[in-house]
Amino acid sequence: MGRLTTRRRITRLQRTDTGVSSRPRNDVLAAEEPLELRVGGQTLTVTMRTPGHDFELAAGLLVSEGLVSTAEQLRSMRYCSGTDELGQQTYNVIDLDLDPALVQAALSTRRHLMTSSACGICGTTSIHAVHKALPEHPPKPQLSxxxxxxxxxxxxxxxxxxxxxxxxxxxxxxxxxxxxxxxxxxxxxxxxxxxxxxxxxxxxxxxxxxxxxxxxxxxxxxxxxxxxxxxxxxxxxxxxxxxxxxxxxxxxxxxxxxxxxxxxxxxxxxxxxxxxxx
Structure with missing residues (x-):
């Protein structure tokens, strides 16, 4: 699994009474890596994310795209083979096994552009894809x-x-x-x-x-x-x-x-x- 954080040597600047001081130090950064989701061997989307809980991210994205609503429709998920320059598994590609009835719908809504971790809908192929179908008969409100x-x-x-x-x-x-x-x-x-x-x-x-x-x-x-x-x-x-x-x-x-x-x-x-x- 990819790392949640990385360490980097930085230069710290700080204002003081006599001017600005400078000193080196180590800092901890949140990791950001690409994640590619595939259906039937074809790319559904690529997004940037913090590694960890990747299967949850994939499942949630399918819900957000209006493609699945139950766990049974997502039959399985697995990491595909992929290595970095050191030959280590990257865990940056997931193959999704969907209910066969959903595969074509998934591929018809796939994003052809790299999306960022914060951009939301940028990269969607059609503005109509933004307006997902909401439930016709939503559950009776229960929250107070x-x-x-x-x-x-x-x-x-x-x-x-x-x-x-x-x-x-x-x-x-x-x-x-x-x-x-x-x-x-x-x-x-x-x-x-x-x-x-x-x-x-x-x-x-x-x-x-x-x-x-x-x-x-x-x-x-x-x-x-x-x-x-x-x-x-x-x-x-x-x-x-x-x-x-x-x-x-x-x-x-x-x-x-x-x-x-x-x-x-x-x-x-x-x-x-x-x-x-x-």
Whole structure:
């Protein structure tokens, strides 16, 4: 498995009372490597990610693309052979064995361009692919969360970000119950990847749809993150940053409670505030 972190020799500059000092030191960086997903021997997509929980990332991405909704539709996953310049296994290529009925649909939506860990929909072959089909009959809402609990989610998320604590260079997504219990947390250099890893873990454990849950993310709330939450059945998405206009519009349509600027003692609720108790 690829490394989560790497060490690098750097030069540290610091302002002092007498000027700027310079000294060498070792720093820890979050690892970033490409991951290629293949279906039937053909490339489905290539994305940049922090190695680790790769099968969860692959499964979550399939959910986010609207290609699978149950673990049974994803029959197996395996690392393909691939080595680096030292002849070591890279673990950067995964072969997905899908239900045969889904293979053609998967390949018809594949991305032909390299995508970054943070770009979300860039690289999709058609703008129509952005608008994934939401469930026609979504599960009956079950989430009710107190305002105090909702305000505490960013702190709980941050307190459990081990990789961020050592590198300061990754995003996180946390799945929470209505009482504020942390059910799942994943970190990655890409905020979209962090959400996909959470969703993928739940898919593989047979826990979709995620009715009655909330997702807290460490960055802003984009259209793509709301879309991922909607396809996974999440009822509330909260972000420490701002939402985009499209994120708010989709959350309104999908029936998701969208919160933003969740920092300290305040936050903004942009859609469906009925799930939050004062």
């Amino acid at each position: 969360i107190s305002a105090e609990t909702l305000l505490q989610l960013p702190d709980t998320l941050r307190a459990n970000q081990d990789l961020f604590a050592s590198t300061g260079g990754v995003h996180a997504a946390g799945l929470f119950s209505g009482t504020g219990e942390l059910l799942q947390l994943r970190e990655d250099v890409g905020r979209h990847n962090a959400v996909d890893k959470v969703v993928g873990a739940c898919l593989l454990n047979g826990r979709l749809p995620l009715t009655g849950t909330a997702v807290q993310v460490s960055g802003r709330a984009s259209f793509e993150l709301v879309q991922k939450a909607a396809l996974a059945g999440v009822e509330l998405l909260s972000a420490v940053g701002a939402p985009s206009s499209l994120a708010a519009e989709l959350a309104e349509t999908a029936g998701i409670t969208l919160a933003g600027f969740s920092r300290g003692n305040s936050l903004n609720i942009y859609t469906h505030p009925h799930r939050v108790r004062l």
